Amino acid sequence: MASPLPDMILQAEGPAAIPIEHSEAIAIEPSPKLRGRAKLLQSLHRISSSPSLAQLGRTRASSNPYGSRNTLSCVSLASASSPRNYDNNSYSSQSSRDGYSTAPTSVPNTPGIDTPFFDGSFSRIAIRRKEQGSATPGNSTPTSALPSDMRPHSRGGLIPFQPQSSMPEILEDYFSMPVIKVKRAPRTNFNFWEEMPHEIKLSIFSYLKPKELVRASVVSKTFHKVCFDGQLWTCFDASEFYKDIPAGSLAKIIVAAGPFVKDLNLRGCVQVEHYKRAEMVVKACKNLINATLEGCRNFQRSTLHSLLKSNERLTNLNLTGLTAVTNGTCKIIAQSCPSLEMFNISWCTHMDAKGIRTVIKGCPKLVDLRAGEVRGFNSLELAQDIFESNRLQKLVLSGCTDLTDEALQTMLIGQDPEIDILTELPMVPLRRFRHLDLSRCTSLTSSGVKTLANMVPDLEGLQLSGCVSLTDNALIDLLATTPRLTQLDLEELSELSNTLLFEHLAKAPCAPILEHLSISYCENLGDTGMIPVIRACSNLRNIDMDNTKISDLVLTEAASMIRTRSSGTTCARSRPRVGLRMVVFDCQNVTWTGIREVLSRNSEVRKPTTTQKDVTYPTEIIGMKCFYGWQMTVNEHMKRVLKGDLPAAGRLERKWTEYMMANEEAGAGGAGLRRRRRRAREAQMLHADEEEGGIGMGGIGRRRRARSNGCAIM
Structure with a gap:
């Protein structure tokens, strides 16, 4: 009897199949021919696979893919979506092309489906594609291959065909396990930091x-x-952490980066005391351009000389306060540092003007010389060398008490200059000084300082504080011939008068650009001289007027000047900046009324006018240093204004005004003394509340200090 499934071949696949190597092919006997009811049920079982074609979801192509003479068997049309599925561990075998099994069978681990007439040998159905013209033994009708786009797909995907086989098969059953996906090979480890350039x-x-x-x-x-x-480490600045870094780490860093260091700042590094560490630093640094050794008191003389000899490219050298600096050091600098431009040897007590003279001759590019409190500047030879070189733009001689009028005149006009008959001025080249510091040169008089007139047209900064012998005659001609002057220090010149201020300084060509003015301890100066100066010098940034005779009028004029020169802003969130700083403590004529005027102008919001239609807020304010009893209020008011909290600042100013007025009333005699004192105490308490902290922009959110009520009887 012919087999009911002539085209079905069982194939072992998946983990349930147990292959046995070196097995011999066993011929499969054909199944007996069915009769009667069994044959009918078998036919119905085969027909039940036909509806699965509708689940493939493919429309028929325009051309007939089945135009060949082959036919499709019902078994080959079984779909993965068919409701009848089978076990993955069922009985299976691999068949050869001739219909013989090439592998032994295995006993199924899962029992068959509990269905009548279900044969366990067909628990797994294999779909096989046959070549055209090939026929299965026992079947006269050949089958054709199912198109690739209509092949059923299992849950785990298609089973790959063997390329050498002409009969690829697709196996599927109900209990089939998903095909294990091949894991991607892990990417080779990429070290991001190591691969970075x-x-x-x-x-x-x-x-x-x-x-x-x-x-x-x-x-x-x-x-x-x-x-x-x-x-x-091309720029090594230890001035910010010199107290925290140990000597070993400091030397290690400098040695590691020595050839690259160009800017070396060891200001205050006294821990470099051991000669070996200092030698390490010196040997490592060979390309210095800027060197600052200020405060390194433990530097040995030999170490310093080695450092200077090995750095020929030095342009800025600061040796302030070093005891190792001598005239011999200056000689080495003159020989080894021809590119030197700035040289600072202030407070070097083991040298004098002879060493400076060597440096001036040996360093043709020197433009900045700072030699504060160095002895020997009364030497006319040194003064003549400075005059002949005419290269210095900044000369700091503060505290050089040896400097005389003759030496200063020699620096400016030389010895025995030729005098012009018409102008009566020396016929010499003009000096290039831009900054001249002669403070605390007590030997200077008005005749010596007067020589500066008409000789320093480029002068921008002049410091004469402490030269107590100077009078108005020393500065009258000087102010008229220095149009670029921006900084003027006249502190402790008690002989100056108001005439110098309102007749000469206020009318000087430098008045519109003057930024810094100091007249502290000029006890003869007052409102008569300072009010015209403040009106004329509209670019002032700093004014020191402590211990003078100025009054509240000067403060009011300063507030008006700031208001005039600064343009207000309409943005309520803008933050003002300090445009003028004033020092007015120890001024007998300055009262709290003047301080209050400045505070009021700082927090004032200008109302709309005919020219300005919107409300404007201040952009510049005045910072003050005043009487210590008022300073806390001034500081708190300044803090609120800088934060932009103008309502809180205005409220603080009003409360402080009430407090000061109550104090004045309490101090007055006559009737109502107790009432005035009580009002003063209440005003003081309110003022203390304001000074404890500000409030928000809207005037809310302030928390007042809790206070119990007093006894009604007492």
């Missing part, structure tokens, strides 16, 4: 400060190597 690493670390670089260096060896790369 060294230049980019340096660019990243360049944003770190010295302290942060030292902290980051302990992360790893790679970080340590990058953090101490010399390219990150």
